Amino acid sequence: MQKQTLKLFWQFAKPYAAKRNLAVFFPMLAVITTNIVGPYVLSLFLNLLQSGSITFENSMPLVLMYSAIIIAGDVFFWRLALYFCWTFQVDSMRDAYRKIFHTLSSQTMDFHANRFGGSLVSQTSKFVSALDRFWDMIVWNVVPMLTMIVGAVVALTLASLWQYAIIVAVVAVVFISTVLLSSRFIAKRNTLEAQADARTSGVLADAVTNISTVKSFGRETYEYALAEKSITNWYAASTRLKWGIISTTAAYSLLIAFIYIAALVFAVYAAVNGLAEVGSVYLIFIYTINLARQLWEMNRIVSDYNKAIGDAHDMTEILHLQNDIVDDKDAKKLVVKNGDLKFDNVSFAYDKGDGEEVFSSFNLEIPAGQRVGIVGRSGSGKSTLTRIILRFADIQSGSITIDDQAVSRVTQQSLHEAIAYVPQEPLLFHRSLRENIAYAKPDATEKEIKKAAEQANALDFIESLADGFDTLVGERGVKLSGGQRQRIAIARTILKDAPILVLDEATSALDSESEKLIQASLGTLMERRTSIVIAHRLSTIAKLDRIIVLDNGKIVEDGTHAELLAAGKTYATLWSHQSGGFIEE
Numbered sequence: 001m002q003k004q005t006l007k008l009f010w011q012f013a014k015p016y017a018a019k020r021n022l023a024v025f026f027p028m029l030a031v032i033t034t035n036i037v038g039p040y041v042l043s044l045f046l047n048l049l050q051s052g053s054i055t056f057e058n059s060m061p062l063v064l065m066y067s068a069i070i071i072a073g074d075v076f077f078w079r080l081a082l083y084f085c086w087t088f089q090v091d092s093m094r095d096a097y098r099k100i101f102h103t104l105s106s107q108t109m110d111f112h113a114n115r116f117g118g119s120l121v122s123q124t125s126k127f128v129s130a131l132d133r134f135w136d137m138i139v140w141n142v143v144p145m146l147t148m149i150v151g152a153v154v155a156l157t158l159a160s161l162w163q164y165a166i167i168v169a170v171v172a173v174v175f176i177s178t179v180l181l182s183s184r185f186i187a188k189r190n191t192l193e194a195q196a197d198a199r200t201s202g203v204l205a206d207a208v209t210n211i212s213t214v215k216s217f218g219r220e221t222y223e224y225a226l227a228e229k230s231i232t233n234w235y236a237a238s239t240r241l242k243w244g245i246i247s248t249t250a251a252y253s254l255l256i257a258f259i260y261i262a263a264l265v266f267a268v269y270a271a272v273n274g275l276a277e278v279g280s281v282y283l284i285f286i287y288t289i290n291l292a293r294q295l296w297e298m299n300r301i302v303s304d305y306n307k308a309i310g311d312a313h314d315m316t317e318i319l320h321l322q323n324d325i326v327d328d329k330d331a332k333k334l335v336v337k338n339g340d341l342k343f344d345n346v347s348f349a350y351d352k353g354d355g356e357e358v359f360s361s362f363n364l365e366i367p368a369g370q371r372v373g374i375v376g377r378s379g380s381g382k383s384t385l386t387r388i389i390l391r392f393a394d395i396q397s398g399s400i401t402i403d404d405q406a407v408s409r410v411t412q413q414s415l416h417e418a419i420a421y422v423p424q425e426p427l428l429f430h431r432s433l434r435e436n437i438a439y440a441k442p443d444a445t446e447k448e449i450k451k452a453a454e455q456a457n458a459l460d461f462i463e464s465l466a467d468g469f470d471t472l473v474g475e476r477g478v479k480l481s482g483g484q485r486q487r488i489a490i491a492r493t494i495l496k497d498a499p500i501l502v503l504d505e506a507t508s509a510l511d512s513e514s515e516k517l518i519q520a521s522l523g524t525l526m527e528r529r530t531s532i533v534i535a536h537r538l539s540t541i542a543k544l545d546r547i548i549v550l551d552n553g554k555i556v557e558d559g560t561h562a563e564l565l566a567a568g569k570t571y572a573t574l575w576s577h578q579s580g581g582f583i584e585e
């Protein structure tokens with residue numbers, strides 16, 4: 001996964017190659033001028049002092065040269081590096097956010113059902129931060145370090161100190177090799193720590209999101225225990241990581257100490273044997289100090305690198321996941337003229353391997369404009385039927401068509417635009433009531449929004465709120481009751497005005513009075529629309545054109561309310577267990 005992560009980091013920066021290259025080029029110039037050429041000019045000045053031949057005339061060129069070098073390096077080159085690094089990093093991070101959001105929003109419902117929302121948000125933030133940190137490491141650490149090593153070796157050779165240049169090159173190679181070898185040891189611990197951190201974020205987010213359930217059941221102690229377990233695992237992983245870093249940095253410190261000792265020994269040797277002037281001795285020490293400082297950065301380079309790879313690991317896996325439900329290459333936009341819906345020999349199982357089939361050779365035709373109720377005991381396949389219509393899951397064989405267009409051959413966006421769907425447990429955005437209702441039609445007028453709210457029997461409770469339509473509903477609509485959320489979802493569906501309507505127990509959260517009031521609205525909503533209504537409350541569907549009874553994925557009864565009651569079979573039994581609800585005879 002490390003290679004894939006590096007490839008992603010490179011791909012996000014590739015469109016901004018010019019800025020990236022300049023961000024790398026200017027640190028090289030800055031190091032060469034301030035850390036290599038600058039000290040070399042000073043060494044020439046020191047040699048003049050030693051010789052006793054220094055004059056204003058022969059020293060001023062060196063002074064002017066050194067001043068120009070320092071100003072160019074410290075004032076211009078580093079600032080230009082900062083500018084180009086910042087601009088290409090921000091561009092890359094923006095593209096990363098876009099890519100991740102597109103990937104997450106394109107994933108299947110099963111993908112999201114099996115993951116913590118909090119973990120996905122945490123992984124997104126960590127990946128983008130890792131991308132930023134990676135390029136920071138390249139520009140501010142790797143490039144200066146390599147430039148310093150090569151520059152020092154070249155400068156020492158030109159100064160007739162080739163023996164020490166060899167020592168510098170060998171020590172640098174040994175140091176870098178040691179750090180790279182030890183990085184494998186740290187990398188694994190870093191990944192484990194990042195994964196433990198993501199799991200902890202997920203557990204905490206899950207508990208906070210469902211805090212009302214936690215409190216109502218008095219399960220704070222239980223949730224604290226779950227959180228404590230995750231926190232303990234993270235703490236253990238983090239501790240192992242820190243001890244690994246401490247042990248490896250001790251080895252690095254030993255090598256740095258050797259470099260300083262080698263510099264002193266060689267300087268003494270060169271001075272005693274007349275191999276070096278005072279300027280050359282100065283070069284030995286200043287290059288050694290600068291080199292040691294840069295090599296020590298290798299420790300941070302590896303630490304930042306491992307941290308970046310570890311933090312990006314989980315999101316990298318997600319970005320490389322194959323989406324099971326994708327648009328066909330030749331997918332066309334769904335065009336609904338009538339709304340005929342047909343299931344032809346449909347077979348479906350949630351586990352594509354050896355899972356038990358929910359539907360096997362399932363056939364059903366719903367003519368345009370027909371209002372069909374689907375009933376059956378739990379597990380009979382009612383909600384699964386809505387999932388495969390909306391293509392939240394793909395069937396294994398057969399076909400589902402709308403006006404003779406296979407849902408698998410049209411774009412998912414056009415399919416979802418053609419179907420108004422109200423789930424059993426609608427979730428709202430943490431936005432205003434107005435925004436939530438208008439989500440189906442962003443350009444809706446205030447009049448249209450109010451009319452939809454009125455038809456959904458939501459206007460009275462909205463206007464009773466202090467901020468009315470501007471009321472923020474809280475995360476997932478937590479500030480509203482279940483019935484209020486359901487009515488907002490229905491208002492949103494009314495505003496969408498799609499040719500096909502799917503209600504998956506859309507009135508399940510309504511109280512008796514609200515349900516009675518909304519029945520007329522639903523009747524108006526279903527007029528001239530192909531409608532599928534999943535219901536446990538049979539009162540919701542008794543007046544529909546047709547009722548289908550499912551049992552273990554099979555149609556066991558099909559007819560009107562009156563016909564099925566007269567048949568005295570499954571539907572009649574289910575009806576007898578209910579009061580008939582609020583049907584007006």
